[in-house]
Amino acid sequence: MNTWQAIVLGIVEGLTEFLPVSSTGHLILTAKLLGIPHTEFVKSFEISIQLGAILAVVLLYRDRLTRDFGVWERIIVAFLPTALVGFTLYKLIKGFLIGNELVVVSALVLGGFVLLFADRLCERGCEIGEINELPLRKAFVIGLFQSLAVIPGVSRSGATIVGGMLVGLRREKSAEFSFLLAVPTMLSASAYDLLRSHTHFSAGDWGILGVGFVSSFLSALFVVRWFLSYLKRHGLWVFGVYRILLGLIYASFFLF
Numbered sequence: 001m002n003t004w005q006a007i008v009l010g011i012v013e014g015l016t017e018f019l020p021v022s023s024t025g026h027l028i029l030t031a032k033l034l035g036i037p038h039t040e041f042v043k044s045f046e047i048s049i050q051l052g053a054i055l056a057v058v059l060l061y062r063d064r065l066t067r068d069f070g071v072w073e074r075i076i077v078a079f080l081p082t083a084l085v086g087f088t089l090y091k092l093i094k095g096f097l098i099g100n101e102l103v104v105v106s107a108l109v110l111g112g113f114v115l116l117f118a119d120r121l122c123e124r125g126c127e128i129g130e131i132n133e134l135p136l137r138k139a140f141v142i143g144l145f146q147s148l149a150v151i152p153g154v155s156r157s158g159a160t161i162v163g164g165m166l167v168g169l170r171r172e173k174s175a176e177f178s179f180l181l182a183v184p185t186m187l188s189a190s191a192y193d194l195l196r197s198h199t200h201f202s203a204g205d206w207g208i209l210g211v212g213f214v215s216s217f218l219s220a221l222f223v224v225r226w227f228l229s230y231l232k233r234h235g236l237w238v239f240g241v242y243r244i245l246l247g248l249i250y251a252s253f254f255l256f
Helices: 003-016 023-033 040-048 050-060 062-067 069-088 090-097 101-125 136-150 156-166 171-200 203-231 237-254
Strands: none
Touching: 003 023, 003 040, 003 050, 003 203, 023 040, 023 101, 023 237, 040 050, 040 171, 040 203, 050 062, 050 171, 050 203, 062 069, 062 171, 069 136, 069 171, 101 156, 101 237, 136 156, 136 171, 156 171, 171 203
C-alpha cells in the first residue's frame, strides 16, 4: 500500500464509518478497485484508521463527553455486549469474517431491508427525544444490536441506529448515540488489534497508518455534522436502498 492509497482508504473510512452503509464493505471494495491485496497489515489498517474517525467525534462532542455523566452511563451499558463479543470472537472475526465476501454481500443486502423496515416503523412511534431519557435496559438492547457489527457488512452505525429506533429513540438521537457509543467501541477494537498485530508492522507501515488516520479524521469531521443535519429533515430509506444496490455491485466484483 502506498501513501495515496492510504489517503483514499482513510477518506472512505471517515465518510462511511458513521453512516449506516458499512465502512468495512466500502474499504474492502475500494481496496479491490485500487489493486491492494487483503493482507494481514491491510486488515489491521482497516481497523486501526477508525481511530481517526473516533477523534473527530471526541472533538465535536468534547463538552458532552466530559460533563454529561448520564450519557456516559448509557454508553457504558451499551458498550458491554460488544466488548464481550469482540474480545471473545477476535480470532474468528479477523481470521474468517473479515475478507469473507459472501458474508459482506449478505450483510449489506439484508441490512438494507432491515434499515427500510426500521425507518418506516420509526415514522409511527419513536418518542424518546433525548439520550438521557433512554432507560438503561434499552441502552443495553442497543448494545446487543451493535455487537452484530462484528460481522463485516453489517455496519456498526447502522446496527446501533436501527437498535435505537426499534427501542423508540428518534432518528437523529439514535445517530447521535451511535456516534458517542463509537468512542469506547472503536477505541477498544483499534487498540486491541494494534496490541495483537503491531510486531508485524515495519517502519513504513506505521507511516502509512498515520496517513490513513489523518485522512479518516478530516473526512469524519464533515460527515458527522452533515448526517445529523440530514436526519432532522429526512429519513433513512435512501441508505437502505443504497446498501442493497451496493451489495449487488459488491457481489458482481467478488462472487461472479
